[in-house]
Amino acid sequence: xxxxxxxxxxxxxxxxxxxxxxxxxxxxxxxxxxxxxxxxxxxxxxxxxxxxxxxxxxxxxxxxxxxxxxxxxxxxxxxxxxxxxxxxxxxxxxxxxxxxxxxxxxxxxxxxxxxxxxxxxxxxxxxxxxxxxxxxxxxxxxxxxxxxxxxxxxxxxxxxxxxxxxxxxxxxxxxxxxxxxxxxxxxxxxxxxxxxxxxxxxxxxxxxxxxxxxxxxxx
Amino acid sequence: xxxxxxxxxxxxxxxxxxxxxxxxxxxxxxxxxxxxxxxxxxxxxxxxxxxxxxxxxxxxxxxxxxxxxxxxxxxxxxxxxxxxxxxxxxxxxxxxxxxxxxxxxxxxxxxxxxxxxxxxxxxxxxxxxxxxxxxxxxxxxxxxxxxxxxxxxxxxxxxxxxxxxxxxxxxxxxxxxxxxxxxxxxxxxxxxxxxxxxxxxxxxxxxxxxxxxxxxxxxxxxxxxxxxxxxxxxxxxxxxxxxxxxxxxxxxxxxxxxxxxxxxxxxxxxxxxxxxxxxxxxxxxxxxxxxxxxxxxxxxxxxxxxxxxxxxxxxxxxxxxxxxxxxxxxxxxxxxxxxxxxxxxxxxxxxxxxxxxxxxxxxxxxxxxxxxxxxxxxxxxxxxxxxxxxxxxxxxxxxxxxxxxxxxxxxxxxxxxxxxxxxxxxxxxxxxxxxxxxxxxx
Numbered sequence: 001x002x003x004x005x006x007x008x009x010x011x012x013x014x015x016x017x018x019x020x021x022x023x024x025x026x027x028x029x030x031x032x033x034x035x036x037x038x039x040x041x042x043x044x045x046x047x048x049x050x051x052x053x054x055x056x057x058x059x060x061x062x063x064x065x066x067x068x069x070x071x072x073x074x075x076x077x078x079x080x081x082x083x084x085x086x087x088x089x090x091x092x093x094x095x096x097x098x099x100x101x102x103x104x105x106x107x108x109x110x111x112x113x114x115x116x117x118x119x120x121x122x123x124x125x126x127x128x129x130x131x132x133x134x135x136x137x138x139x140x141x142x143x144x145x146x147x148x149x150x151x152x153x154x155x156x157x158x159x160x161x162x163x164x165x166x167x168x169x170x171x172x173x174x175x176x177x178x179x180x181x182x183x184x185x186x187x188x189x190x191x192x193x194x195x196x197x198x199x200x201x202x203x204x205x206x207x208x209x210x211x212x213x214x215x216x217x218x219x
Numbered sequence: 220x221x222x223x224x225x226x227x228x229x230x231x232x233x234x235x236x237x238x239x240x241x242x243x244x245x246x247x248x249x250x251x252x253x254x255x256x257x258x259x260x261x262x263x264x265x266x267x268x269x270x271x272x273x274x275x276x277x278x279x280x281x282x283x284x285x286x287x288x289x290x291x292x293x294x295x296x297x298x299x300x301x302x303x304x305x306x307x308x309x310x311x312x313x314x315x316x317x318x319x320x321x322x323x324x325x326x327x328x329x330x331x332x333x334x335x336x337x338x339x340x341x342x343x344x345x346x347x348x349x350x351x352x353x354x355x356x357x358x359x360x361x362x363x364x365x366x367x368x369x370x371x372x373x374x375x376x377x378x379x380x381x382x383x384x385x386x387x388x389x390x391x392x393x394x395x396x397x398x399x400x401x402x403x404x405x406x407x408x409x410x411x412x413x414x415x416x417x418x419x420x421x422x423x424x425x426x427x428x429x430x431x432x433x434x435x436x437x438x439x440x441x442x443x444x445x446x447x448x449x450x451x452x453x454x455x456x457x458x459x460x461x462x463x464x465x466x467x468x469x470x471x472x473x474x475x476x477x478x479x480x481x482x483x484x485x486x487x488x489x490x491x492x493x494x495x496x497x498x499x500x501x502x503x504x505x506x507x508x509x510x511x512x513x514x515x516x517x518x519x520x521x522x523x524x525x526x527x528x529x530x531x532x533x534x535x536x537x538x539x540x541x542x543x544x545x546x547x548x549x550x551x552x553x554x555x556x557x558x559x560x561x562x563x564x565x566x567x568x569x570x571x572x573x574x575x576x577x578x579x580x581x582x583x584x585x586x587x588x589x590x591x592x593x594x595x596x597x598x599x600x601x602x603x604x605x606x607x608x609x610x611x612x613x614x615x616x617x618x619x620x621x622x623x624x625x626x627x628x629x630x631x632x633x634x635x636x637x638x639x640x641x642x643x644x645x646x647x648x649x650x651x652x653x654x655x656x657x658x659x660x661x
Contacts, residue, residue, distance in 0.1 A: 002274065094299045095292060096279040128283045131301070 003029035004097060005086070024103045024143065035082030039075050039218060047190055048075035048218045061193060069200040070211055075190055075218035076105055083217055087189065091134055099137035102216055107142040115182040115212060116147050118203070120195055121172075123152040135188055138216065146186070149206075150199055151175050171198040179206040184214055191219035223247055225416035227309040229376070229433025229460075231267055233258075233298050234305040238412060244307070252311035258291070258300040265291035267300050268428045269455045293452055294428050296408075308431060314416045316374040317402060324364050324397040329494075332362040335486035339366045342484040343436060343466050350442075350482035351470045354655045355592075355621020358492035359470050360390065363438060364397050366468070371401060371418060375435035378420045378460065380427055382453075384408065385594065386441055388570065391421050427456035434461050441592055442469040442478060443614055472621060473614035473651075490659030495630035497652050497659075498623045500616070502645065505637035508604060512544060517551040521604060521637060528583065528600050529556055533632075534576050535583035535600040536590060538619055540608035545585050548604075552585060561585040591618040598629035606636035606645050616648035 003010050004027045026033075039048050044055035054062070062068070077083055090098040110117065119135040127133055139146050150172040171194070185199050190213070200211045223239050234255065237244055247253040256266050264271045270293040281288035281303060290301035300306065328336060335351055342349035343366065353359050363379075370377050379394065381387050384407040391405045404417035406426040420434070437460060457467065469478055479485075491497065503520055511518045517525075528535040537552075539545045542563045549561040560581050562569045569589070575581040577596050584590075588610055601623050603611060611619075616636065623632040636645055 089295070093295050094290070094301075095295055096290070097277050097292065131281050131283045131288075131303075132279060133282065 001027075003027070003032055004101060005029070005032040024107055024141075025100075026104060027097075027100045032082075035080075036086070037078045037080050037083075039078060043075075043218075046070050046073050046213070047193055048073060048215075057193060061197060066197040066201055069197060069204045070185075070213055073190075073196075073213035073215070074109065075215045076102070076109060077217050079189070079217050079219040087217070091130070091188070094131055096132050096137060099134070099141040102138065103141040103143070106138060106216065107144065110139075110142065110144055110184075110186075110214065113184060115184040115210065116180045117144060117214075118149050118183050118185050118199075119146050120185060120187040120199060121148060121150050121152045123154050125154060126152070135186060138188065139186060147177070147180075149175055149177055149179060149183075150202065170202070171195060172202050174202050174206050179203055179208050181208060182210040183208050184212045186214045188215065189217045189219050190215040220247060220252075221314070222414070224252070224309060224311070225314055225414070227253065227307065228313045228416060229309070229430050231256075231306050231308050231429060231431040233267075233300065234307045236298050237307065248307070252309065254308045254310040256306050256308065257302060258304040258306055259289045259302040263289060265293065265300055266306050267291070267297070268294040268452055269459060270294070270452055297425075297428065316376070317416075317418045318374075319400055320368070320371040320398060320418075321400045322364070322368045322397065323399050324361070326361060328362060328365075329358070329492050331488045331490060332358050332492065335488055336362040336365045338484070338486045339363075339468055340369050343370065343468070346464075346466050347484055348467045348469070348482050349484040349486070350474060350478060351468065351486050351488075352474050352479075353470070353472060353486070353488035354491060354497055354659070355472045355618060356491040356493075356497070356625040357472075357488040359440075359488075360393060361492075363468075363470070367394070367398065367419070367438075370436050371398065373435075376418055376420075376433065377436050377438070378422060378427075378430070378434040379438045379440060380422050380424050380457070380460075381440040382424045383441070383589070383592070384423050385569070385573075385589070386592065387421055387423055389594065390440070394419065394421060424453045424456065427453070427460040430460035432459075432462045435465050436468065437461050437465065438468045438470065440470045442471040443473045443475055473617050487658075489655040491625070491630070493627035493630055495624065495627075496656040498620060498632055498634045499652055499656070500620050500634040500636050500645075500649050502606075502636050502638060502641060502649075504639070505604065506639055508637065508639055509544065512547045512551070515547075515551060517548070517555075518637075521602070522555070524602055524633075524635065525552065525555055525583070528633075532579075532582070533598055533600050534579065534581075534596055535602065536576075536596070536622060537583065537585045538588065538591070538601070538603045538611075539585060540587075540605045540610045542587060544605070545587060549585055552583075556582050559583050559585065562590065563587045564589045588615055588619075590622075591615050592621070594622065595625050596622070597626045598632060599623060600633040602633070602635045602637060604637045605639065607638040607640050607642045611642075611644060613644045613647040613651065616645060617651060620648065620652060 001010055010029050042052050043050050044058055046058045049055040089095045196213045263276050270291050275293040276289050278287050278289050284303045288302045290299050339349045395403050402415050402417045403419045404413040406422040505518050508518050545561050552559045558581050560572045562572050576584050620634040623634050624630045
């Protein structure tokens, strides 16, 4: 088979494990995969930014009304050039198939997870425009179960400045379904942390006790 | 409406990507002047790039349509085409052809250039395709000038396509200054928006996906070059971009057997325009060069060669097979001279670095095969490190050798293939170059 990213021929299309244990198939070649940089080393307890204590951004969040809404978090990759190119093709060029590129890594990280996975949703208008829910597809590709508890309010976040993001109105609404005690919020990219704080706060107010976050990329 | 017409004639474009107000587009469709087609046919063919393979036309659950749709991965970089997206074409009459063209080129063709030029005009007047098989530095672009002018006077729309953006960018100013009154568009990956109806279109081969029944003649420059020769979808793009069975002029220094077979009308030029023979490549062993570079050591022979070029102040290009090796080697070369630069395919500053080499602001450049063709630098000296690597096919090696000795003031220079074991491709490249020189000398 061919690599989903560079279209180059891939060696050993299927491993025995894939055939017998129903493992997730690798769809990108070793060379393309090498371009992505894992977070590695110690990082901020909440957002994973490299360092040995809580990062400056998260310290600032902890001084606001969002204090304590997120217990801890994990991020898998850094936002380097290769990752920017990947995310551009996946989300903006709408190459849905690329949801499978990190399926192995996401599955390895989350398959033993006890908390209920909650993907960050898109608002219905945006979803129609993109034609697929990109976070849910990442989880689907990794073969993971999830529950949708939130609805995104109409708002285009990416055009705002950091200040505006910090002070913005609620981004999400609870959809009314029962909120479990232990949840893990899942998103593709963590940048300022606004999205995750807003989502976590709603769940906290709705009764969640232990809220953690997981993102594919730490921007 | 005329602006929409000028833009859309001969094109096939994503409706959602048109650079015109929605009302204008809607009105044109209403009046039947613009035709709308589904992005992917029911049979699973992409209407823009004609891709049909199941690897590239993939299904997904579409949240816009609430059903399973398909999209094309082959041409996705130009904006995604899916079964629920619409492509538009101009279906009304085209604008009247531009009637005034002038020919401002004042140079002179050699006898062999002149012969080839006239032969192409003859083929095109019979609406037949033609192959120009000419060595690097034969002056292929110049011999096309009279051909282009003849076509312009017939009121034809002409496209010149080349696989690489570097080649297009080098050709554009030369073509425009030869035909100063003719509207010319230059199209590549992120080219700036052009306006009006261009009689000459200069485009990378990929951009041809966006044309349909557009051209009366198509000139494919460097017709053998990667990715064109390996990519069936680009061959389809070429066929789709021309009107009916309009003729194609293939221009290359290294034609494939298939190309030779399918184009009986042919001109061959085995001599450079300045009459000097092509520099014949020398072979030099460079055992375990990869290991040496991995250990941060520059092999002695390569070091000596580079130093001698630095001393003589001769500009040089050193070709390496992979980007990894380039990044390993560049710090070592910078120890010899801090001004030495490196370029590769995804280098945003490629144009500037080449310019700096040309202006002697940079003594030499390490490069991937991206610079194997289309570039001219006076008195350039060339080395290939790892000439035995599979990326260096005979045709790539011939092209690389063709960078040397192009100017009549400096008709000679070094072409050296450093290798870790001679390959058939290297032998073939040298044999063919010697063959050209023999035939050119007759």
